[in-house]
Amino acid sequence: MVERVKTGIAGFDELLYDGIPVRNLVLVSGGPGTGKSIFGQQFLYYGLTRGEPGVLVALEEHPAQIRRHMFNFGWDVKKYEEENSFALVDAFTGGIGEFAKRERFVMRSIDDTGEFMDVVRAAIKEVQAERVVIDSISTLYLSKPIMARSILMQLKRMLAGQGITGLLISQVGVAERGFGGPGVEHAADGIVRLDLDEYKGRLFRSIIVWKMRGTPHDMHRHPFEITDEGIVVYPEKIITWEG
Ligand SMILES: Nc1ncnc2c1ncn2[C@@H]1O[C@H](COP(=O)(O)OP(=O)(O)O)[C@@H](O)[C@H]1O
Numbered sequence: 001m002v003e004r005v006k007t008g009i010a011g012f013d014e015l016l017y018d019g020i021p022v023r024n025l026v027l028v029s030g031g032p033g034t035g036k037s038i039f040g041q042q043f044l045y046y047g048l049t050r051g052e053p054g055v056l057v058a059l060e061e062h063p064a065q066i067r068r069h070m071f072n073f074g075w076d077v078k079k080y081e082e083e084n085s086f087a088l089v090d091a092f093t094g095g096i097g098e099f100a101k102r103e104r105f106v107m108r109s110i111d112d113t114g115e116f117m118d119v120v121r122a123a124i125k126e127v128q129a130e131r132v133v134i135d136s137i138s139t140l141y142l143s144k145p146i147m148a149r150s151i152l153m154q155l156k157r158m159l160a161g162q163g164i165t166g167l168l169i170s171q172v173g174v175a176e177r178g179f180g181g182p183g184v185e186h187a188a189d190g191i192v193r194l195d196l197d198e199y200k201g202r203l204f205r206s207i208i209v210w211k212m213r214g215t216p217h218d219m220h221r222h223p224f225e226i227t228d229e230g231i232v233v234y235p236e237k238i239i240t241w242e243g
Pocket residue numbers: 030031032033034035036037038039226227228
């Protein structure tokens with residue numbers, strides 16, 4: 001029996017026969033606006049409600065904005081931050097600004113991989129995290145693509161050593177078919193791809209599980225929606241692109 005971590009994302013766990021195998025590091029890959037950040041936040045919040053502490057490493061949005069966006073979906077993390085089961089790592093502000101001064105975990109420079117690992121490790125230890133989301137790992141190596149695999153492997157060793165199940169959010173271009181580059185695609189334990197496609201002048205959202213070590217998984221592309229309660233996947237509906 002594979003031990004699994006439920007994402008709590010409606011309809012998604014079914015695609016994996018009940019969740020992500022524990023300790024897997026999964027790339028959540030997609031273009032802009034495809035719902036990657038919401039996916040990660042929903043995964044973390046569900047964990048919190050089940051007593052599974054989590055860490056969100058914010059590289060792309062201000063932590064204050066993330067808390068606000070999560071609150072709007074009904075995911076109020078304040079309580080969990082107060083009881084020390086949730087930590088937001090600020091790898092966005094560089095410690096600059098009034099709001100940044102209130103953050104507990106602040107990264108001065110994301111170009112310093114050593115500091116990055118240390119701060120993430122400290123946050124994990126502080127809340128005894130079981131779930132971690134890095135949003136996004138792409139930001140870590142935008143300026144040094146040849147380092148992508150090495151950074152991912154360091155992250156993998158660090159997270160696996162602590163029994164973490166993690167989502168690594170990966171940005172790809174709007175029409176790009178890949179998942180973030182060969183360095184990361186092959187090293188990740190799983191790949192979930194989110195898409196937005198324009199068809200007859202309207203955008204459609206879809207999701208597909210491309211890879212998941214340790215388990216069989218659904219092989220179809222499914223539609224999903226973003227609602228006021230977050231992401232809802234429709235496992236019984238399949239997209240065939242025949243119109
Ligand atoms: N309350 C909401 N209801 C429906 N859709 C929403 C809501 N909030 C955000 N969205 C959608 O989510 C998108 C942003 O999702 P996000 O996870 O930030 O994307 P990504 O991280 O992939 O760039 C928005 O462009 C919008 O389409």
